[in-house]
Amino acid sequence: MQAHTPLRWGARVAPCLVALALPLATSAAAQSLPGVWDGAYWGLSLALVGQGEDRVAVSSTPGDFGSLSMRGGLGAVQAGYMSHKGAFVWGFEGDLQLGHVSDSFTNAPFTASTSVDMAASLRLLAGVPTSRSGLLFVTGGLAAAQIDYAVTSTDGLNITDSSFHTGYALGAGYEQALRSGWSARIEYHYTNYGKTTLADGPVTTEQTPDYHLLRIGMNHRF
Numbered sequence: 001m002q003a004h005t006p007l008r009w010g011a012r013v014a015p016c017l018v019a020l021a022l023p024l025a026t027s028a029a030a031q032s033l034p035g036v037w038d039g040a041y042w043g044l045s046l047a048l049v050g051q052g053e054d055r056v057a058v059s060s061t062p063g064d065f066g067s068l069s070m071r072g073g074l075g076a077v078q079a080g081y082m083s084h085k086g087a088f089v090w091g092f093e094g095d096l097q098l099g100h101v102s103d104s105f106t107n108a109p110f111t112a113s114t115s116v117d118m119a120a121s122l123r124l125l126a127g128v129p130t131s132r133s134g135l136l137f138v139t140g141g142l143a144a145a146q147i148d149y150a151v152t153s154t155d156g157l158n159i160t161d162s163s164f165h166t167g168y169a170l171g172a173g174y175e176q177a178l179r180s181g182w183s184a185r186i187e188y189h190y191t192n193y194g195k196t197t198l199a200d201g202p203v204t205t206e207q208t209p210d211y212h213l214l215r216i217g218m219n220h221r222f
Contacts (some may be wrong), residue, residue, distance in 0.1 A: 007097075010017070011113060015083055017040040017091070018137050022157070031133065032126070033082075033083050033158055035082045036084070036129070036156045036177045037083075037091075037127070037129060037134045037135055037177075038082060038083055038084050038102075039081065039082065039197065039221050039222055040079070040081045040221070040222045041079065041080060041081070041082070041183075041219045041220060041221040041222065042077070042078065042079040042219065042220060042222075043077070043078050043079075043185075043217050043218050043219030043220060044075070044076070044077055044078075044096075044218060045075070045076045045078060045185070045215050045216060045217025045218070046073065046074075046076075046095070046215065046216060046217065047073065047075075047076065047099075047189075047213040047214065047215035047216075048073060048213065048214050049070060049071060049072050049074060049101045049211050049212070049213045050069070050070070050071045050072075050211065050213075051069065051211065051212045052068075052069050052209065052210045052211035052212065053067055053068075053069055054067065054068040054070075054114060054207065054208045054209055054210070055067045055068075055186075055208070056068060056071070056110070056112045057090060057205060057206075058110075058151065058157065058159075058203050058204065058205045059202075059203055059204045060202075063071070065085065065107045065110050066105045066107045066110070066112060067105075068103045068104070068112055068114045068209075068211075069103050069211075070101045070102060070103050070113070070114060070115075070116065070209065070211040071098045071101065071102070071103060071211075072099060072100045072101035072116075073100070073101070073212070074097040074098065074099035074101060074119065075098055075099055076096060076097040076098070076215070076217070076220070077093045077095065077096055077159045078093055078094065078095035078096075078218065079093070079094060079095075079196065080093030080094065080216070081093075082093055082125065082127075084129065087128065087129075087135070088122075088126060088127065088128060089125070089126070089128070089129055089135060089137070089177075090125070090126055090127075091124070091125045091126075091127075092122070092123065092124050092125065092141075093122075093123050093125055094120070094121065094122045094123075095120060095131070096118075096119075096120050097118065097119040097120060097121075098117065098118055099106065099117065100115065100116075100117055100179045101116045101117075101211065102114060102115035102116070103115075103160070107147065108154070109153040109154040109155055110151065110152070110153045110157075111150075111151070111152050111153070112150065112151045112152075113148075113149070113150050114147065114148065114149045114150075114207075114209060115147070115148045116145045116146065116147050116148075116209075117146065117148075118144065118145065118146045119144065119145035119146075119191075120143070120144050120145070121141060121143045121144070121169045121189075121191070122141050122142050123139045123140055123141030123160070123169060123171075124139065124140060124141055124144070125137050125138070125139045126137070126138055127141075127175075132176075133176070133177035134174060134175065134176045134177065135175040135177075136172075136174055137172065137173055137187075138171070138172045139169075139170070139171045139172070139173070139175075139187070139189075140168065140169065140170045140171070141168070141169060142166065142167075142168060143166065143167045143168055143169040143191045143192075143193065144164065144165065144166045144167075145164075145165055145167075145176045145193060145209075146162070146163070146164055146165075147161075147162070147163065147164075147165050147193065147207075147209055148161075148162045149161045149162075149198070149207050149209075151198075152207050154213060157200055157203060157205075158200050159198050159199065159200045159205055160165045161198050161207070163194075165193040165194065165196065165209065165218060166194070167174065167191065167192045167193035167194045167210075168191070168192055169189050169190070169191045169192075170189065170190050171187055171188050171189035171190065172188055173185055173186055173187025173188060173215075174186055174187075175218055181220050181221040181222075182218060182219070182220050182221075183218070183219045183221070184216075184217075184218055184221075185216065185217050185218070185219060186214075186215070187214075187215050187216075188189075188213070188214055188215075188218050189212070189213050190210070190211075190212050190213070191210060191211055191212075192209075193210065193212040194208070195207065195208045196208075
């Protein structure tokens with residue numbers, strides 16, 4: 001089975017984020033209020049998830065018989081640290097995400113399902129401050145999730161798995177400093193948890209979970 005990584009949704013969202021933020025950016029040396037992007041912070045965010053693609057097939061049957069595309073919502077608590085050095089801002093961030101992202105289908109005699117209720121990431125950030133106390137940034141790093149997955153059939157096939165998966169997350173966004181240490185953020189992430197081969201006796205399938213998310217949130221600096 002060939003794994004596919006659709007970027008259509010991300011290709012539409014990422015340029016929109018950049019288009020919203022570029023009018024605020026003047027140059028790599030754009031001035032920002034002193035200390036806005038220095039120090040530790042924590043925050044809360046909400047994400048809309050969709051547009052992944054895990055094409056499902058089993059070794060005993062030719063061809064794919066359907067596709068799982070995770071959809072749903074995740075709430076997250078995040079924390080990190082940033083340092084404004086010269087024209088750039090550098091930092092790292094970790095988050096814990098809770099919610100429900102899933103999909104399922106039945107194409108007789110097969111039924112397939114997948115779901116994520118808990119995920120996390122640990123990422124590096126690099127950004128360019130703008131003249132209006134904003135921050136354009138990119139981010140990337142490790143991702144992890146507890147994923148429940150099943151492929152069954154009416155003729156007795158039963159491939160099920162509930163395990164911890166690791167992968168990567170890449171993204172970009174814009175953050176706007178507000179008052180009293182608060183800031184508002186919008187960001188896009190693509191998360192991929194790699195490929196895992198699962199089996200029921202001699203019959204195998206390949207699990208290739210991935211998804212795109214659009215997240216908004218608030219942060220507060222210490």
